[in-house]
Amino acid sequence: MLRFPHNKINNRGKVRTVLDVGCGVASFGGYLLSSDVLTMSLAPNDVHQNQIQFALERGIPAYLGVLGTKRLPYPSRSFEFSHCSRCRIDWLQRNGILLLELDRVLRPGGYFAYSSPEAYAQDEEDLRIWKQMSAFVEKMCWKIAAKQDQTVIWVKPLTNDCYMERPPGTEPPLCRSNDDADAVWGVPMEACITPYSEQMHRTRGSGLVPWPARLTTPPPRLAEIGYSKRMFEKDMELWQQRVGHYWSLLSSKIKPNTLRNIMDMKTHIGSFAAALNEQRRALHNWCEAFSTYPRTYDLLHAWTVFSDIEKKGCSAEDLLIEMDRILRPQGFIIVRDKPPVVELIKKYLPALHWEEVATADSNRELEQYEDDIIFIIQKKMWYTSESFSDSE
Numbered sequence: 001m002l003r004f005p006h007n008k009i010n011n012r013g014k015v016r017t018v019l020d021v022g023c024g025v026a027s028f029g030g031y032l033l034s035s036d037v038l039t040m041s042l043a044p045n046d047v048h049q050n051q052i053q054f055a056l057e058r059g060i061p062a063y064l065g066v067l068g069t070k071r072l073p074y075p076s077r078s079f080e081f082s083h084c085s086r087c088r089i090d091w092l093q094r095n096g097i098l099l100l101e102l103d104r105v106l107r108p109g110g111y112f113a114y115s116s117p118e119a120y121a122q123d124e125e126d127l128r129i130w131k132q133m134s135a136f137v138e139k140m141c142w143k144i145a146a147k148q149d150q151t152v153i154w155v156k157p158l159t160n161d162c163y164m165e166r167p168p169g170t171e172p173p174l175c176r177s178n179d180d181a182d183a184v185w186g187v188p189m190e191a192c193i194t195p196y197s198e199q200m201h202r203t204r205g206s207g208l209v210p211w212p213a214r215l216t217t218p219p220p221r222l223a224e225i226g227y228s229k230r231m232f233e234k235d236m237e238l239w240q241q242r243v244g245h246y247w248s249l250l251s252s253k254i255k256p257n258t259l260r261n262i263m264d265m266k267t268h269i270g271s272f273a274a275a276l277n278e279q280r281r282a283l284h285n286w287c288e289a290f291s292t293y294p295r296t297y298d299l300l301h302a303w304t305v306f307s308d309i310e311k312k313g314c315s316a317e318d319l320l321i322e323m324d325r326i327l328r329p330q331g332f333i334i335v336r337d338k339p340p341v342v343e344l345i346k347k348y349l350p351a352l353h354w355e356e357v358a359t360a361d362s363n364r365e366l367e368q369y370e371d372d373i374i375f376i377i378q379k380k381m382w383y384t385s386e387s388f389s390d391s392e
Contacts (some may be wrong), residue, residue: 001146001153002111009035013210019074019105021089026055026062033060036211040079041071056296059260063175066290067098071189073283077107077196077206077221087116092129095191096136100172103140104181104194108158108205108243115151139170140193156206160195184283197224215274222269232269239271242362246334247376249376250357253332263326266308272301286322287314293330302333304372306339306341312332316344324352327379332357335375343376353382 004011011030019040020028029039043052055062063071067089071081091099102112117126141162145155157163164172175181175192188234199220200206207220218232245380247254264272266287269374286309300323306316323333332353334344342359349355357376 004369010037015080015212019079021084025051026060029060053293071184071187082112082302083113085115097191101189110156113153160201235271239275243275259298261297263297264301265305266303299332303336329381333377342373353380
């Protein structure tokens, strides 16, 4: 429908990150993998229940979430494409706040593919909803990029021009200038349009290079968080060294093609995941449970996560139990933290049925004077009945 050049689904690397709302078992995201498109599949637990577990078992990024009153756990401008198929979400409720949240996370020129009977408008009620939705997105400056049967694809503007040209008092309003569109943890949604930064407005887009060059090319947004190109490159080089070290420690334990679902519990600017690409971040506060089913990850990477939650006054024991819950049997944990943290974790290994795989200093990597310890753990396969027998 979009007729990208040469019929490339990823538009020659310009479409890389996709948000699938109400994903079911995530077949949409699964299909896109072969086109170098990475889809974060979002399922509401009140409707799809354990379908999200099937998605994770297929090795597709997915999590339980809800479009309710709080922002989605993503900074602004995180996705090039969003999708809602057989969509029964009431996007117009509360002054269109859900559509405006989708608008917040879409990049300049981003698309929203909406497949629903309302778009086909075969009866009076569908026609009414379609007219209301069409009028609302027009005020948001979205345009129809393509429409066929009951599927419509809208596209966002590339600049702030349309927003500035709207008549005074047009609803929905622009967000306040002091509103931080990237603040998401526990932040209420707002029924307002998030305008682009000056940089995005000038460059007529996000300024991101196509995939796969995007993986190692400093993005323009770095300047907004105080990072230089050299800092980005150094971080990437550092994590390539670290990942190489991790894999040398893990090599005797890993079988081919057994690690698929990996969670980096503290992503920073994403260089750990980028380094793994040769072998979507969401934000989370590890003082709380993560919104996923038990046994969904093959490997967890915890870089100073325990030190961080201690500063927040949260329980390290609770975090260990949560990590055990989301880690699959025979899965691995890489802890990179201070020596006292590693000693604390060692005390709980027998109770959790975890076993030590390797312990190493970090000084063989680039940072010669860092005192972090690398501690690698494997979760054992065990059964409750055997556990009771052992305790007796």
